[in-house]
Each structure stands twice: as structure tokens, then as C-alpha cells.
Amino acid sequence: MTAIDRAKEHAPKPKPAKKKRSARHLVHLFLLPSLLFYVGFMVYPIFQALLNSFFSWKGLVRGDFIGLQNFIRLFTESPFKETFTRALGHNVVYFIGTMVFKLVIAFALAMIIHSKIKGKELFKALFFLPKLLSVIVVGYLFSLILNPSYGALNQILTVIGLESWARPWLGDPKTALNTIILVNSWYGFGFAMLIFLVGLQAISNEIYEAARIDGASGLRMVFKITIPLAMPSIMIMTILTFIGAFETFELIFAMQGSSGSPYFSTDVLGLYFYRLAFGSVSGGDSIGLGSALAVVLLILISGATAISMFFFKRKEVEH
Numbered sequence: 001m002t003a004i005d006r007a008k009e010h011a012p013k014p015k016p017a018k019k020k021r022s023a024r025h026l027v028h029l030f031l032l033p034s035l036l037f038y039v040g041f042m043v044y045p046i047f048q049a050l051l052n053s054f055f056s057w058k059g060l061v062r063g064d065f066i067g068l069q070n071f072i073r074l075f076t077e078s079p080f081k082e083t084f085t086r087a088l089g090h091n092v093v094y095f096i097g098t099m100v101f102k103l104v105i106a107f108a109l110a111m112i113i114h115s116k117i118k119g120k121e122l123f124k125a126l127f128f129l130p131k132l133l134s135v136i137v138v139g140y141l142f143s144l145i146l147n148p149s150y151g152a153l154n155q156i157l158t159v160i161g162l163e164s165w166a167r168p169w170l171g172d173p174k175t176a177l178n179t180i181i182l183v184n185s186w187y188g189f190g191f192a193m194l195i196f197l198v199g200l201q202a203i204s205n206e207i208y209e210a211a212r213i214d215g216a217s218g219l220r221m222v223f224k225i226t227i228p229l230a231m232p233s234i235m236i237m238t239i240l241t242f243i244g245a246f247e248t249f250e251l252i253f254a255m256q257g258s259s260g261s262p263y264f265s266t267d268v269l270g271l272y273f274y275r276l277a278f279g280s281v282s283g284g285d286s287i288g289l290g291s292a293l294a295v296v297l298l299i300l301i302s303g304a305t306a307i308s309m310f311f312f313k314r315k316e317v318e319h
Contacts, residue, residue: 046298052291060287070292080276080289086264087272090177094268095245097181098188103237105185106192111226113193114200124197128190135187139254142183146170170255173265180266184251188244192237199233200226235312239305246301249274269297 053070056063074080109127113120130138145152148168157166169179203226211225227234249270252260258274260267277290 049291049294052287053295055288057287070288074289074292083272087267087269090268091246093177094181094248095242097178098185098241098245101182102185102188102192103241106189107196110193110196110200114197127193130187131190135250136254138187139251143255146179171262173262176262177266180252180255195233195237199230203229231312239308242304243301
């Protein structure tokens with residue numbers, strides 16, 4: 001027997017293809033807990049809300065099938081239609097304000113940190129630090145800071161000679177919603193900045209060098225190169241900001257309560273759903289009307305997200 005034959009004899013025999021396939025399929029079992037969690041806490045509640053919206057309710061007892069009657073009442077009957085329109089308008093303002101204050105400033109900060117400044121890792125940690133706090137904690141702390149009597153902000157303004165600027169920031173309908181938008185923007189600066197920073201790091205330096213050779217510089221380079229090539233990260237943050245703006249609840253609830261004080265000036269769809277489904281706004285039909293509003297929110301967020309993704313993908317292809 002030659003050395004080659006002895007090597008073949010002692011070589012490990014390949015495992016049957018069937019065993020390899022079975023071992024590969026076992027990997028899917030690790031996804032099962034997450035799938036069960038997703039179905040139990042996401043898919044099932046959405047299906048139940050859709051089902052409940054087509055029935056009348058007497059307290060917790062489901063009544064007769066009434067079709068779209070809950071949706072009709074939500075959009076045509078007072079006070080539901082007025083409250084829905086006002087809350088939807090506040091959600092739109094909340095989204096636009098967050099886009100302006102949070103995303104624009106976060107993108108500028110990402111560009112500064114990306115430009116090889118000293119201590120960039122420290123700045124990343126400092127800006128991301130607020131995101132580690134609970135939204136409820138942030139809302140409670142800022143409600144203390146903005147208190148008109150003993151709040152730190154008005155005290156500081158008084159000390160530095162700007163007493164005329166001091167005001168009840170959360171007690172004035174003209175400033176309450178804008179103040180909460182600024183608090184929400186401060187809370188989300190760090191996360192948005194990191195997403196933008198990843199997008200900027202994916203842009204090759206060769207592209208910037210070629211643009212400089214062609215005479216591009218300053219804002220022209222930002223609008224013609226940086227922003228178009230960072231469009232994937234901009235798309236992600238725009239969609240996440242939109243979803244967050246129309247799902248917002250905890251921060252406003254912590255700072256202004258369930259009615260969106262003062263005088264419903266900070267009321268949003270999330271708070272309206274809370275009052276509608278679990279309060280006494282709709283009487284005995286709370287579950288039916290609340291479920292109808294939840295379905296409307298789902299359609300609104302899903303539809304707008306799909307349109308936004310299509311728009312951004314088209315822009316990305318064009319560039």
C-alpha cells in the first residue's frame with residue numbers, strides 16, 4: 001500500500017449532505033423566539049385592533065358588526081372630528097419642527113466630527129449620552145427645568161439680565177409645542193448624528209479630491225456631493241423621524257399630561273388615542289373608536305413611509 005492510499009484510508013469521511021442540510025435548518029430555530037414575540041406583540045394586536053374597529057362595544061363587551069361606522073363617527077361626529085384634525089395638525093408641526101432642529105443640526109455636527117477634529121470620540125459619547133435616558137425621565141426633568149416659578153431656565157435668564165425672556169414655556173399655548181419639539185430634538189441629536197456619521201464615512205475621499213480638482217469647494221461640495229451621496233442615511237433618519245413624530249406619546253404625556261395642556265395646544269394623535277380608548281371621551285364605545293383611530297394611524301404611517309422610501313430610492317438612483 002502506497003503512502004497516498006494510506007492517506008486516503010485515514011482521511012476523514014465527508015458527512016452526508018442530508019446531515020448538513022438538517023444542521024443548517026436548525027439555525028432557523030434560533031429565530032423562533034423573536035418571531036413569536038413579534039407575532040404576539042405586533043401582528044396580533046394590529047389584527048385585533050382592525051377587527052375591533054368593525055364592531056360596536058358596550059364597555060368590554062363586543063356587540064354587533066357595524067362595518068365602517070366607527071370610522072365615520074371619528075371623521076364626521078363632534079367632538080371627534082375636531083379633536084382628530086387638531087391633533088393631526090400638531091403631529092405635522094411636530095414632524096417638521098423635529099426635522100429642522102434635530103436633523104439639520106445633527107447633520108452639521110456629523111460633518112464637523114467627520115472633519116478630523118481632536119476628541120471626536122468624546123464628542124460622540126457626549127452627544128449620544130441623552131439617548132441612554134428614559135423618555136419619561138427626560139420629560140420629567142425638563143418639566144422641572146422649565147417651571148415658571150423655580151425652574152432653572154428662567155432663573156438663569158433672570159441672573160444674566162434677560163428677565164424679559166422668562167416665561168411659562170409649557171404653560172403658554174404659543175410656546176408649549178415648540179418647547180417640546182426642542183426637548184425632543186435635544187434628546188435625539190446623538191442618535192441622528194451617529195447615523196449621519198456612518199453615511200459620511202462611506203463616501204470615498206477620492207470623490208472629494210476629484211471635486212476639488214474640478215474647482216468645487218465649500219457649500220457647493222456639500223450640496224452637490226456630500227448630501228446626494230449621504231442620501232441613504234438621510235432617508236433612514238427622515239423615515240424614523242416621521243414615524244417617531246406620529247407615534248409620539250411618552251414625552252408629551254410626561255411633560256403635559258394626557259390632555260396635551262395647555263388648552264390641548266400640545267395634543268397629538270397618540271394622546272388622543274389614549275383618551276379615546278382608555279378614557280371617558282367616547283363613553284361605552286371607547287374600544288371601537290380607539291381601535292378605529294389605531295387603524296387610521298397605522299395606514300397613515302405605513303402609507304407615508306412607503307411613499308417616502310419610493311421617493312428617496314428614486315432620488316438615490318438619479319444621483
